[in-house]
Structure formats: C-alpha cells, structure tokens
Amino acid sequence: MTRTATIRRSTSETDIGVTVSLDGEGATSVATGVPFFDHMLDAFGRHGLFDLEVDAVGDLAVDAHHTVEDVGICLGQAIDTALGDRAGIRRFGSAFVPMDEAMVLAAIDISGRGQLHYDVEVPIEIIGTFDTTLAKEFMIALAANAGITVHVMAFAGENAHHIIEAAFKALARALREAVEIDPRVTGVPSTKGSL
Incomplete structure (x- = not known):
C-alpha cells in the first residue's frame, strides 16, 4: 500500500504543487519563495518522516499570505487523499517539542472534522x-x-522563531503518530465505522 498523493492548485494568486508520502523517510524538496516557511516545511517533513515536495509560486510582491495559506490547503488535501479509507491507522497522536526556551504541544485526531484550536x-x-x-x-x-x-498549545516561549519551529515540529510528530498503521487495528478506528 502506497500512501502518497499529489495535489496541484492554480489561482490568480498562486500556482502550487504538493506531493506527500506518509510512509517516507523525511526527504524534502521545498521551494515557496519564503525562506523561513521553506525551513518550517522542511522541518515538518523531516520530523514527520514524510517525503515532501512543495513547489509554490505566489504573489509575494503583495505578501506571503496567499502562498502560505494555499500551501496549507494543498498539503491538507494531499494528506487527506494519501490517507485513503483510513483503515488500520492509529488515528490519534500527540507530541511535546521543546526548542530552547519554547515548549509546544500538538495533539491530533484524524476525525474527518477539520478544525484547529490554536493557543x-x-x-x-x-x-x-x-x-x-x-x-x-x-x-x-x-x-x-x-x-x-x-490542537496546538505553547506552554513557554519568548523567541518567535523558536515558538513557531517547535509548533511545526510538534505538529509533524503528532501527525506521524496518528497516520501510522497499527497492526492491531482492524478496519477504521471509529465506533461509527467511518472517519
């Protein structure tokens, strides 16, 4: 079973291609035109052990907002597609990540109900x-x-770079745990029978 997906999205503001493999080794190739964002996506791939390719061209003369948001859209759609029917996954994952003075927790439920709670x-x-x-x-x-x-919660932090990097790494590690195949799980891990 190959849990890989590619998403392309073109609008008047951005042109983006994302490929993700959930069962990778953390190999990344990222080019968004926003160097710090590239650094965060690289960390996301490496710490999640996701093979990740991102090629994005956006209206950076305006600012980075459209590029960053649209990469999030494409990566989310790629993860959703790569998960397929979700049979056998752990479903839940969480991770604390310290980075110098910063400490961030991310917790994930592959629920089918997309939402972010960000503190x-x-x-x-x-x-x-x-x-x-x-x-x-x-x-x-x-x-x-x-x-x-x-859910993403910061318990400590002063330096913006450290806080955001800890958040991306925690998100990656929590997602890595949630998407893993658990050999003891039969079918979809839900009392409803679907996610």
Missing part, C-alpha cells in the same frame, strides 16, 4: 519575509483540508 502566543513580527501570524493561517488551512482536528 500559541507568539510575538507578531517578520522573520525574514514570514509574518508570524501566518503560522496559524497555515495550520487552519491544513487542518480544514485534511479533515483532522488539531
């Missing part, structure tokens, strides 16, 4: 060309389009 206080600033408020926008788009419930 992360991060200084509003620009890291390179990345507006720190865009981390939340990316995660909203990913959760909604993947059909997963995501």
Whole structure:
C-alpha cells in the first residue's frame, strides 16, 4: 500500500504543487519563495518522516499570505487523499517539542472534522519575509483540508522563531503518530465505522 498523493492548485494568486508520502523517510524538496516557511516545511517533513515536495509560486510582491495559506490547503488535501479509507491507522497522536526556551504541544485526531484550536502566543513580527501570524493561517488551512482536528498549545516561549519551529515540529510528530498503521487495528478506528 502506497500512501502518497499529489495535489496541484492554480489561482490568480498562486500556482502550487504538493506531493506527500506518509510512509517516507523525511526527504524534502521545498521551494515557496519564503525562506523561513521553506525551513518550517522542511522541518515538518523531516520530523514527520514524510517525503515532501512543495513547489509554490505566489504573489509575494503583495505578501506571503496567499502562498502560505494555499500551501496549507494543498498539503491538507494531499494528506487527506494519501490517507485513503483510513483503515488500520492509529488515528490519534500527540507530541511535546521543546526548542530552547519554547515548549509546544500538538495533539491530533484524524476525525474527518477539520478544525484547529490554536493557543500559541507568539510575538507578531517578520522573520525574514514570514509574518508570524501566518503560522496559524497555515495550520487552519491544513487542518480544514485534511479533515483532522488539531490542537496546538505553547506552554513557554519568548523567541518567535523558536515558538513557531517547535509548533511545526510538534505538529509533524503528532501527525506521524496518528497516520501510522497499527497492526492491531482492524478496519477504521471509529465506533461509527467511518472517519
């Protein structure tokens, strides 16, 4: 079983291609034109052990918002497609990730009900060309389009780079756990019989 998907999305604001393999080794090839975002997507792939390719061209002369959000949409759709019927998955996953003074928890339920609950206080600033408020926008788009419930909570942190990087790594590690195949699970892990 190959749990891989490719999504292409073209609008008047962005042109994006995303390929994800849920059972990869953490190999990444990312080019969005937003260097800090590339760094976060690379961390996401490596810590989730997802093979991830992202090629995005966006209206960066405006700002990075459309590019970041649309990559989240495409990655969410790719994860949803790669999961297929969800048979045999663990479904739930969580991870605490410390990064220097920052500490972030991510918890995931592959529920079919896409939503983000984000309790992360991060200084509003620009890291390179990345507006720190865009981390939340990316995660909203990913959760909604993947059909997963995501909770992200920061328990400590002062440095915006550290907080956001810990959040991306925690998200990746929690998702890695949730999408894993559990040999003891038969069918879909739901009392309803579907997710």
